[in-house]
Amino acid sequence: MSNISNSTPADLNSRVRARAVGQAPSLGDVTDVYDGFGRIYGAAWGPNLHYGYWDDDADRASIETATDRLTDMMIEGLRGQAGQRVLDVGCGIGHPALRLVQKSGVDVIGITVSRLQVAQANELAAGAGLADKATFQFADAMDMPFPDGSFDSAWAFESMWHMPDRAQVLSEISRVMRPGGRLAIADLIERGPVSPQGRKVLDHVCTNYAVKSLGTIEEYRGALLAHGFVDLDIRDVTANCNRTLALMADAVETRRDELSALVGEERAQSLLDFMRLSAVTPEQGYVFLTATRA
Structure with a gap:
């Protein structure tokens, strides 16, 4: 098997122990997740390494259709127009x-x-003939290298849950956006009240996926208002999205040998078990929201 990550399982486990005692995830932690076993997830799941959206339990849409559907919800939320400049916060492979x-x-x-995602995203853009319209770069969302008012709109697509301080990221997004610009966010959240079993699942997510804590809808509402966003439309779409986890577990199971070689058999089994458990844990939720920069 090729070297999927520069970090060894022992390195990863050391970072896991550090997070377990309350430290915020570092840039290296997040990088390890996506350059490490996140690549196995991506190979199993497909290029849309994010949740899907199903209308209801009877909706039999494919994974590809469901993930594109969620992307299209984000696109509609931005109301983007030709020539506008959009910031993608936590762009993945683009x-x-x-x-x-x-x-x-x-x-x-x-x-x-x-940096691996930067290279992959720019390569993907070039291959699609869109290198003049989409560029990707290494940057910390909590300290962005852009002047004030640089963008007409912004989105954060399943990236905010990795941020050590979501309010700081929203502050930076607000700073680099022009007044009247649209913001769209899709993110994993905590839904209360949280039972002991639910806390076990949420703690597993934080420990294994470079997450300090999952935010709540009310925390998002307060932070958005505090940082100059208005016209909030916040939707709990957990029931439409959580099917993703069981389906992703099934997909990753097909690459079980690679996952076990990277993180060890015991942790591989734990990751798969908790993905399936998370799908039926009401305390782990999903939010889709839009707002306008005042």
Whole structure:
């Protein structure tokens, strides 16, 4: 098997123990997740390494259709127009951003703390003939290298849960956005009240996926208002999205040998078990929200 990450399982476990005693995830932690076993997840799941959206329990849409559907919700939330400049906070390998460019004609700058993702995203943009419309760079979302008012809109697609201080990221997004700009966020959240079993699942998520804590809808509402956002539309779409976890567990199971070689058999089994458990844990939720920069 090729070297999926520069970090060994022992390195990863050391960082896990540090997070377990309350430290915020570092840039290296997040990078390890996505350059490590996140790559196995991506190979099993497909280029849209994010949740899908199903209308109801009877909806039999494929994973590809469901993940594209959630991307399209984000695109519609931005209301982007040709020539506008959009910031993608935590861009991954850039697949949703390219769909945004193709559907809206906007220009996108994506940022991530994974240099591997930067290279992959720029390569993907070039391969799609969109290198002039979508560029990706290494940057910390909590300290962005952009002047005030640089962007017409922004989105954060399943990246905010990794941020040590979500309020600081929203402050930075507000700073680099022009007044009247649109913000769209899709994120994992905590839903209360939290039972002991629910806390076990949430703690597993934080320990294994470079997360300090999961935010709540009320925390998001307060932080958005505090940092200059208005016209909030916040939707709990947990029931529409949590099917993702069981389906992803099934997909990752097909690459079980690779996952075990990277993190060890015991942790591989734990990751798979908790993915399936999370799918039926009401305390782990999903939010889709939009807002306007005042």
